[in-house]
Every structure is written in C-alpha cells, then in structure tokens.
Amino acid sequence: MNIIKNPAKKEWKTILQRPTQTVGDIEQTVTQIFDDVKRNKDAAISKYTALFDGVELENTQVAVFEFSIAVAKVSDELKIAIQQAKSNIEAFHTAQKTEKVFIETTNGVSCWQEKRPIQKVGLYIPGGTAPLFSTVLMLAIPAQIAGCKEIVLCSPPNKDGEIHPAILYTAQLCGITKVFKVGGIQAIAGMTFGTEVIPKVYKIFGPANQFVTVAKQLATKYGVAIDMPAGPSELLVVADDTANASYVASDLLSQAEHGADSQVILVSTSEKLIQKVSLELQKQLITLPRRDIAQKAIDNSKSIWVASDEIALELINEYGPEHFIVCTKNTSFYVDQIENAGSVFIGNYTPESAGDYASGTNHTLPTNGFSKAYSGVNLDSFTKSITFQEITKEGILNIGNSIAVMAAEEGLEAHKNAVILRLNDLK
Template identity: 55%
Template sequence: MKLYKYPTRDLWPEIGARPLQDDRKLIPAVTGILSAVQKKGDAALRSFSKKFDGVELTSLAVAPAEIKEASRQLPPGLKAALKQAKKNIEAFHRAQKEPVKKITTQKGITCWRESRAIEKVGLYVPGGSAPLFSTVLMLGLPARIAGCREVVLCTPCNKEGNVHPAILYAASLCGIRNIFKTGGAQAIAAMAYGTESIPQVFKIFGPGNQYVTTAKQLVQNRVAIDMPAGPSEVLVIADGTADPRFVAADLLAQAEHGPDSQVICITTQTGMVKKIETALAAQLKALPRQDIAARALEHSRIVVVKNLKEAVALSNFYAPEHLILACKTGNGLLKSITAAGSVFIGNHSPESVGDYASGTNHTLPTNGYATAYSGVSLDSFYKKITFQQLSTQGLKHIAGTVTTMAEAEGLQAHSNAVNVRIRNEQSEIRN
C-alpha cells in the first residue's frame, strides 16, 4: 500500500484515483455479443456458453429438480445462515414501505404519490471464482417485497452445466423460479432484448465484471439498470482507538474480491501505519485468495491526516462504496458524511456483516458514484406515480395561475384546457 503523510488537498485526486479501466477497449467485443444475442437469441447464448464456459447446454433453464437437488447438497449450517440473513434482509427492506400521504396543496386540490412495482426485473448473479449467492438474497427479497410480477435470474454454470447449489437454494428462499444458465455480457443482452427462453425485463440489477458492467451501460437505451458499478472498494477511517488487526481484516475483506478492488485507510495516528502494515502481512499469508488480495493492495493507500475532520473530508471526496469508522467518536461524524454507499460505525461493525446478513443491501455505488447514487433498496424495485384530483372550486382557484403561466410560455392549448372547463362551469350555472 502506498503511504501518504499529511497530503495537501491538491494530492487528493491522486489518492482517490481508482485502478485504471479502459472500458473503450471492451465496447467492440461487448457490442458484438449484444448484437448476436439480439439477432440469434438462445442459439447465441448456447454458443457463448460453449466458448466462454466450456459447456454445451441443451436447455438454458434450470429445472425444478435441480433446485430441489441443490437444497439437498448444501450443509445444514449454510442453509441456516442463509435463512438468518433472509430474515434480517426482509425486516430491513419491509420497513422501507411508505404509506400514501395525500396532501392538500390548496383548497380543492389534492395531490399524492403511490408506489407501483416494476413488473419485470432481471437479476444478474456472478458465479465464477466466488459465486455470490448473497446477492440473490439482496436482490430477490426486495423484488418480492415490492411485488414484482416476474423475476428473472441469470447466472453462469460450471463445465458440467450446473449452477452453484447455494445460488439455487437462495433463489428458492426468495421464491424465484425463472433461473437461467447464462452469464457475462450475453446474460445482460438476454434480459434486455429477450430470447426464446429468457423473458425481456424492464430493469436489470446486479454486479459483474467489466464485460457485464459495460453491457449494462450499453443497453440503457432499452432497459433501466440499478446503477453504474465497478470493482469493490472500502475506506477505513482509524483513530488511535482502532484495533490495527480489525482494520487490516477489513481491508483484506475487500481486497480479496478481485485484483482491481481498492482499499484505503485514513488514520490520524502515524504510529498506526506500521501496526496496520504488520497485521496486513500476517493475515494475508493465511488467505486462500492471497494472490488476488496482494494484487489489490498494490494500488491501495494508507493516508495520515491531521484530524478526523480532514479524514471525513477526504472520504467524502473519494465517495467510497463502503466506509468504516474505526474510531471512538464515529457516531459524532455521521452528519458530516455526504458521500458513501454504506457506513459501518465502530470497531465491532465489520463491512462483512453488511455483505451478508445485517439486513442492509450490499448492492452499492462504486467508482465515486456514491456522490449521486444510492445503493439498492425497496424503492429500486418501484416506480413512483403521482396523482392529483381537483374539485370545481379547486380548479377555479388555480385557473388564473395556470393560464397566465401557460400563455407566457406560448402554450395556448394548455391555457385552453383550463378555460374550457371554467367556461363550461359558468354556462351550467347560467342555465
């Protein structure tokens, strides 16, 4: 990890620079995949499965028998863990339901807003070196709570044509039955355009590699997506009360996601640097994915700043996906935090709990998008429709305002839509 001691603000862009990703090089390849799926449907998906995954599929759909078999394959401990995570995630997301609030903006005019579930949603779940079955819960449960009529899940299979059993079991916990064995950019294309087997959806959710991310961005003229996404990242703010072993563990937890993940530690104590580096070296040796984590650490940073105020300011500038406040006064900093996907407060709040089971959603904005984007929530699966209803008197009271503004904009028909009603009402009164 690169060390910065008391950097001036002009160095912040360098500190906050993400690992370089030139997506432009991927666009021709991804565009070709999208076009092939759009034109050839299932045939293209089977061809890509053979090319990229080394498997020849006769059917893209996961059969009910495969889902039942997956349940039998999982150890009881993992099944119990998934059920506990499901309970917490459901509780957190159900609490996000909002009652309808009707507002009388002025006498005779009532306005309100209601939520309507997006009817068809597509969930992408990576299934490569680290099959993210937790993502099934994070996306499938709010989709079900929102009331989405059709939920499609796409995930790659192994060379034997099997989907990871934990992914299938998690899907069954969410009530998802439309599961398809396809991954990568071709899966995004299938959900965006529809094929003979895979229904077209209205919005696509889920993380993925650079090809998946590029595909999601390219199909936005056809479907909505949850958010722009990139490699995983965490920023830890550590004061003198932080345990360097905990800090190191949190940094490595993100670093093991992939070599393009980024971890940053900002500390107010110079003496903390060596302790964290020592803990990192010791813990890294014990990780099965140590090579991946080590490569991620190569472009990560440790920054020493004067105080917590400066630490929070630098964090807001970076806008991390995950922010851990490993400091005694963490709760006192919360109002100063303006850009972060999810915040973990105190020395006993590891980011891992948010990834799996605390209840909050782990699908979060990365690559600095936390300055403007929120993580996935129940609202992500809703459309918000506004309503208004006017009485005769309500229209009379606002008529002059509307016609004056409409005519000033040169939109006479807008004005006429009000005046014709007013004239009609006056005529009825005279008769």
C-alpha cells in the same frame, strides 16, 4: 499497500483513482456482444457461454429437478445461516415500506403519490471466482416485498454446466423459479432484448465485474433501467489509535479478496496505526486461500496519513467509497458529516462482512465514486412512484386562471384553452 503521507489536495484525484479500465477500453467488446444477442438471441448466448465459461449447454434454464439436487447439496449449517440472514434482510427492507402521500394543495385540488412495483426485473448474480448466493437475498427479497410480478435470475454456470447449489437453494428459498445459466455480458444482453428463452425485463440489478458493469450501462441505451453502476468492490476505512489494527486489516482483506480489481484504502491520523495495520495485513494475508487475488488488490491499494479528522473527512467525501468503516475516537464527526458513501459501518465490532451477509442492510452498492449521486439498492429500487391528482369544480376555479396565464406566457395556446373551456362552462 502503498503508504502516502499528507498528500497535497491537488494530488488527491490521482491518488484516489480506481484500478479499473475505462469504459472506452471495453465498450467495443460489450457493444459487439449486444449486437449479436439482439440479432441471434439464444444462439449468440450459447456461443458466448461456450467461449467465456467453457461449457456448451442444451438448456440454459434451470430445471425443477436441479433445484432439488442443489437443496440436498447445501449443508444444514449453511441453510440455517442463510435463513437467519433472510429474516434480517426481510425485516429491514419491510420497514422501508411507505404509506400513500396525500395532500389537498388548494381547496378542490387533491394530489397524491403511490408506489407501484416494477413488473419485470432481472437479477444478475456473480458466480465466477466467488458464487455470491448472498446477492440473491439482497435482490430477491426486496423484489418480492415490492411485489414485482416477474423476477428473472441469471448466473454463470461452472465447467460442468451447473450453478452453485447455494445460489439455487437461496433462489428457491426466496421464491425465484426463473433461473438461467447465463453470465457475463451475454446475460445482461439477454435480459435487455429478450431471447426465445430469457424474458426481457424492465430493470436489471446486481454487482459484477467491469465488463458486466459496462453492459448494464449500455442496456440503458435500449430502454432498460439499472440499479446503479456497481462494479469492482471497494472499501475505505478511517481509523486512529483507538482502532484494533488486526480488525482493520481483516476488513481490508475481506474486500481485497473479492477480486484483483478491487480497491481498499486506509485513511488515518496515526502513522503508528498504519504501520501496525501493514504488519497485520501480511500476517493475515498468507493464511487466505484467495491470497493471490487479495495480494493483487492490495498492490493497487493505499494507506493515507493525514494531519486531521477534517482533512480525512474531506478526502473521504471526495473518494465516495462503496463501503465506509469508521473506527475512530471521534466517531460522530464522521457519521454525522459523511456525504458520499454507499454504506457505513461504525465501531470496532461492525465488520463490513456483516453488511455483506446478515445484518439486514443491502450489499448492492454504488462503486467508482457513484455514491456521490446514487443510493444502494433498497425497497424503492424495485418500485416507481406514480402521482395522481383530482380537481373538482371548486378546484379548477381556484387554480384555472393561474394555469391559463402561465400557458399563455409560454405560448402554448392549447394548454390555455383546455382550462378556459372548463372555466367558461362554470360561469
């Protein structure tokens, strides 16, 4: 990791820049694939699956017998772990249910708000260098709790034309039956436009690489909503001399191994800790099966020494990390005042891995600074709020004149007349 000491504020933007391509660098490719899928549907899907995944498929939808085969391949130990994670995620997301909000704003004027599920949702599950079956739990569980009627899952196939068994097992465990062996840009395009096989959806969820992230953003131009721009993973740790250097290093590496375009940052008021973490990183890195990937991410990452907690907090809020770990003596200072973060992990015994898998919180989070404006996936992500109002005779008499006066001032005579006609009938 590059060590930076007490950088001037004017340098922060450059220092905190993500190691990702800009939208402009890859948008042309994404647009071309979208146009092809829109016109040629499954034929285009098959073409890009052969090109990018190296496999030609007769059928992209996972058959019933493939689920059975997958279930048999998953070890009992992994099944138990997935089931425990499922239980915790269900508990946390079920707790997010809210009651109808009702109020009589004026005598005779009743207003209320109710949640309704999004009818058709698409879940994108990365399956490249790391088959993220845990993401199935994070997306399928709240979709089911919310009551979404149609849930479509897309994940790229391997060279044998198969989806990882753990992904299929988890999908079946969560009640998902419409699973398609389609990944990358073409998967997002397929769910955006619909094909002969893949249903069109109203909202697309799921983390992925830069190309899929841009594809999701392009989908919004065609009237399909997305959860958030969730691209390459990132983690920021703030730590001081009270932190365990080996734990900090392990957390940094846990994110670095996601991909070469991931980024991890250590912010500390202790130069001594930074040195300890640097040594631990190299010690732990050589033992990792994905050390080449992790090393590339580490090369794009930074350790930043600052003079005070106040400066550290300001820098962290400027960065807006996807994952934020706090291992400091003054924990409450950061926890109470953090404004921009996707998910926060507190203390030496709360690894980021817990949120990725089994604590119960959701791991689909805003990256690339989008935590300044976006929340991570939660139950409300799968619903929309509808407002209702009912006005009695007394109610329209109470607010009718205000409506008419305001409409007249805006020059909207028909709006005014809609009220005046009713008021005149009640005189």
